[in-house]
Amino acid sequence: MKTTSLSYSSLFLFLAILSCSSWHAQSHAHDDFLQCLSLHLQNNTEISHIVYTPNNPSYLSILRSSIRNRRFEFASNPRPHVIVTPMYESQIPAIVLCAKENGMQIRTRSGGHDYEGLSYRSKVPYVVLDLVNLSEITIDVEQKTAWVQAGAIIAQLYYKISETSRTLAFPAGACPTVGVGGLFSGGGYGPMLRKFGLAADNIVDARMIDVEGRILDRKSMGKDLFWAIRGGGGASFGIITAWKLKLATVPETLTIFSISQTTNKMQNRARSRDGNTLPPISLMIY
Numbered sequence: 001m002k003t004t005s006l007s008y009s010s011l012f013l014f015l016a017i018l019s020c021s022s023w024h025a026q027s028h029a030h031d032d033f034l035q036c037l038s039l040h041l042q043n044n045t046e047i048s049h050i051v052y053t054p055n056n057p058s059y060l061s062i063l064r065s066s067i068r069n070r071r072f073e074f075a076s077n078p079r080p081h082v083i084v085t086p087m088y089e090s091q092i093p094a095i096v097l098c099a100k101e102n103g104m105q106i107r108t109r110s111g112g113h114d115y116e117g118l119s120y121r122s123k124v125p126y127v128v129l130d131l132v133n134l135s136e137i138t139i140d141v142e143q144k145t146a147w148v149q150a151g152a153i154i155a156q157l158y159y160k161i162s163e164t165s166r167t168l169a170f171p172a173g174a175c176p177t178v179g180v181g182g183l184f185s186g187g188g189y190g191p192m193l194r195k196f197g198l199a200a201d202n203i204v205d206a207r208m209i210d211v212e213g214r215i216l217d218r219k220s221m222g223k224d225l226f227w228a229i230r231g232g233g234g235a236s237f238g239i240i241t242a243w244k245l246k247l248a249t250v251p252e253t254l255t256i257f258s259i260s261q262t263t264n265k266m267q268n269r270a271r272s273r274d275g276n277t278l279p280p281i282s283l284m285i286y
């Protein structure tokens with residue numbers, strides 16, 4: 001009996017030491033990361049506006065702000081040592097270098113729609129780089145092009161295009177809250193696919209930051225990397241900060257309709273005909 005209570009108290013002591021040392025290691029890691037950032041970024045007030053550690057009252061709300069899969073909100077899920085929400089592209093190289101220097105992985109998040117939560121979860125110490133503040137969209141109507149920062153969601157892109165022109169559009173996804181960072185990196189299909197192809201087919205330039213913290217564009221990254229980032233999957237090659245898009249010309253008036261059929265109705269109609277083929281169901285875009 002004595003041995004059991006002794007082993008319980010030793011176990012408790014061991015767990016307490018373990019959780020204390022892991023808390024100590026965690027706070028040490030983010031202290032070192034913050035110190036590194038303050039060396040690389042000129043202005044210290046900048047840092048206090050873009051960095052959220054677990055002690056910050058806004059940490060949880062920022063983390064949850066774009067978690068689209070609710071089961072990843074539970075406290076049992078891994079949480080980042082630090083969340084950084086850069087205001088400018090020029091702040092990102094320092095974040096990459098400081099994460100590397102402190103052995104922390106970077107999880108880049110745009111719209112947060114990753115099915116496995118890979119933009120905000122990891123099994124090793126990590127930083128969430130949340131691009132929510134990088135969502136600027138500039139449209140050149142004459143050139144029929146647009147620059148969109150990676151933190152924008154496709155609803156913002158569609159809205160901005162429609163505000164600027166009634167005859168320009170971009171072939172991307174159907175769900176409005178998906179981020180252009182992850183969507184275009186994986187190809188990006190939507191209702192205009194048949195006529196204009198994937199979103200990635202209509203990207204003509206991009207800006208990204210590589211593992212060395214270099215800011216690259218289409219010319220400096222080279223054609224292989226430019227090919228790979230358009231469909232090779234988010235987080236595979238670096239941090240995309242912006243895409244340049246070739247806009248599609250569309251008619252001013254758009255007609256959309258759909259025909260709903262139950263399986264029974266379709267089968268009855270098919271049987272009433274000579275052939276065995278089912279009548280087509282169509283969703284017309286123009």
Ligand SMILES: Cc1cc2nc3c(=O)[nH]c(=O)nc-3n(C[C@H](O)[C@H](O)[C@H](O)COP(=O)(O)OP(=O)(O)OC[C@H]3O[C@@H](n4cnc5c(N)ncnc54)[C@H](O)[C@@H]3O)c2cc1C
Nearest residue numbers: 110111112113114119173174179181182188189234235240
């Ligand atoms: C409800 C829903 C609807 C969808 N609808 C469509 C659709 O209509 N068409 C379609 O093609 N797909 C669709 N998808 C799939 C969607 O395109 C992918 O899940 C995409 O990866 C989500 O991008 P995100 O930026 O929103 O997600 P995030 O979770 O932010 O990112 C997804 C992945 O990309 C990485 N990543 C994000 N931003 C960057 C960046 N700037 N640079 C480098 N890596 C980055 C992340 O680290 C993560 O690995 C849908 C998904 C959901 C959940």
